[in-house]
Amino acid sequence: MSIKKLLKSVNLLFLLKVGIGSAVSILLAESIGLLYSPSAGIITLLTIQNTKKETIALAIKRMVAFFLATGIIYLLFQMIGYTAVAFGGFVIIFVALCFLFDLKEAISMNAVLMTHFLIEKRMDIPLLLNEISLLLIGMGIGIVINLIMPRYRQKIRTEQHKLEEEMKMALYSLGELLRNKDSCLIQGTANSQIPNRDVQYKLSQINAETLDVQFHRLEHLLEELLKSAYEDAGNTLLNNTRYLVSYLEMRKLQIGVLKEIRKHIDLIPVLLNQTFPIADFFDKTAESFHEMNNVIGLLTKLEELHQGFKKDTLPITREEFEYRAILYQILKDMEYFLMIKRNFILELEKKNMKSYWS
Numbered sequence: 001m002s003i004k005k006l007l008k009s010v011n012l013l014f015l016l017k018v019g020i021g022s023a024v025s026i027l028l029a030e031s032i033g034l035l036y037s038p039s040a041g042i043i044t045l046l047t048i049q050n051t052k053k054e055t056i057a058l059a060i061k062r063m064v065a066f067f068l069a070t071g072i073i074y075l076l077f078q079m080i081g082y083t084a085v086a087f088g089g090f091v092i093i094f095v096a097l098c099f100l101f102d103l104k105e106a107i108s109m110n111a112v113l114m115t116h117f118l119i120e121k122r123m124d125i126p127l128l129l130n131e132i133s134l135l136l137i138g139m140g141i142g143i144v145i146n147l148i149m150p151r152y153r154q155k156i157r158t159e160q161h162k163l164e165e166e167m168k169m170a171l172y173s174l175g176e177l178l179r180n181k182d183s184c185l186i187q188g189t190a191n192s193q194i195p196n197r198d199v200q201y202k203l204s205q206i207n208a209e210t211l212d213v214q215f216h217r218l219e220h221l222l223e224e225l226l227k228s229a230y231e232d233a234g235n236t237l238l239n240n241t242r243y244l245v246s247y248l249e250m251r252k253l254q255i256g257v258l259k260e261i262r263k264h265i266d267l268i269p270v271l272l273n274q275t276f277p278i279a280d281f282f283d284k285t286a287e288s289f290h291e292m293n294n295v296i297g298l299l300t301k302l303e304e305l306h307q308g309f310k311k312d313t314l315p316i317t318r319e320e321f322e323y324r325a326i327l328y329q330i331l332k333d334m335e336y337f338l339m340i341k342r343n344f345i346l347e348l349e350k351k352n353m354k355s356y357w358s
Contacts, residue, residue, distance in 0.1 A: 018045050021145040025138050034137075035130050036116050043138025046109050048145055055146045058105055059139045065106030066113065066135055069094050073114050074123055082121040090114065109138075156228050156244065160291075163225060163251065166218050168286045170258055173211045174265065175282030181271045211262060218255055222248065243348075247291070250344045257337040264330050272320070273312065274327050277305055281334065294345050295338045302335055 022041035029037035047059055073090045080086035091111065098104045113131050117123050229244045268275075285298055309328070315321035 014048075017145045018048050021045070021048055021141050025141040028141070029134060029137050032133070034133055035120075035127070036134065039112055039116070040134045040138040040141075042112060043109055043135060044142045044145075047139045047142030055143055059143060061103050062106040062109055062139065063135070065098060065103045065110050066132075068097060068103070069110040069114055070128070070131075072097075073117060077117065077123060082118055084118075087114070087118050156225065159221065159225050159228070160244070160248070163218070163221050163248075164289065164291065166214065166221060167251065167255070167258075168289045170211070170214050170218060170255075171282050171286035171289065173214060174258065174261055175279040175286070177211060177262070177265050178268075178275055178279040178282070179271075181269060181275070215255070215259055215262070222252055222255065226252070246344070246347075250340055253340050254337055257333055257340070261330055261333045261337075264326050264333065267326050268323050270323060272323055272327065274309055274324060277308070278327060278330060278334075281305060285334070285338075293341070295341045299335070299338050299342065302331065302338065305331060 021044040025040040025044040026037050029040040034040070047062070048055060069090070072093050073087070076086040076090050076093075080089065094110070094114075095104075095107055098107050113134065116131060117127065120127055226245070226248050229248055281301065284301065288298065309331075315324055
């Protein structure tokens with residue numbers, strides 16, 4: 001791995017959090033005269049996670065595990081004495097219970113705290129309060145550090161708008177790809193009478209290769225956005241909505257549909273009467289593509305296309321029949337593309353849609 005890639009993979013914000021947090025915990029523990037004050041720094045290091053919710057959940061688990069560990073080691077020290085054998089027995093029982101009750105993340109931290117009882121060879125109230133204080137300081141600083149961690153909602157929203165623009169371009173490109181066929185099977189129409197193709201698009205002449213590049217760029221942008229959105233959702237304690245994550249997952253499904261349409265278009269080497277209305281529908285969908293579009297108008301237009309095609313004359317040749325069948329499948333794919341968004345809207349309405357789009 002190159003130095004540049006290595007540096008890119010390092011989360012500098014996380015390193016700053018654990019470094020500053022651990023130092024503050026040790027200094028605070030020393031200032032109030034606690035024994036084994038460096039342990040507070042270790043607890044902070046082990047407590048801080050990538051998101052606030054992870055940190056809170058882990059802190060609760062470690063608190064529960066602390067009292068479980070204290071009870072186990074007290075009984076063993078009373079029965080066997082403050083020996084390595086007793087501590088070994090504690091480790092066996094404590095680790096087993098932690099795995100049983102899904103507290104395994106708390107094993108290392110509490111094992112360190114329990115060694116203090118072994119070193120001091122006592123478990124009186126002052127030492128017990130010392131360990132509780134170390135625990136509370138270490139976890140408390142870790143939680144505070146994560147609570148003040150900056151969020152990147154505005155940056156995510158900016159990238160989201162970029163994703164939407166890329167999806168618009170993909171829709172325009174699919175329409176153009178449908179039009180860019182070298183031959184035609186338009187019934188009773190000469191090539192010179194093919195409908196006007198000089199439409200002003202936001203893109204240059206498109207081909208299959210450039211469209212593949214578009215989809216690759218789309219998928220990369222979406223994956224990066226989802227990663228950021230999941231982290232942002234984890235860093236939201238009071239506002240528990242996962243709207244952005246759900247929205248991006250919806251767009252991910254839609255991109256998958258567009259890729260299928262791309263494959264189907266490749267199977268049609270000719271122009272048909274039905275080509276142009278479908279290509280125009282891609283343009284119309286792109287023009288109205290927006291986060292808050294409820295797609296009702298587009299679904300209505302799609303149904304009109306279906307009804308119009310039913311009135312068309314039947315295919316004359318087997319070749320035309322097969323190509324029209326593929327065009328019909330593209331229409332069905334577009335219907336699914338729109339229904340993904342429609343179902344997303346309906347789900348939002350159950351949760352008061354205006355609270356997300358205000």
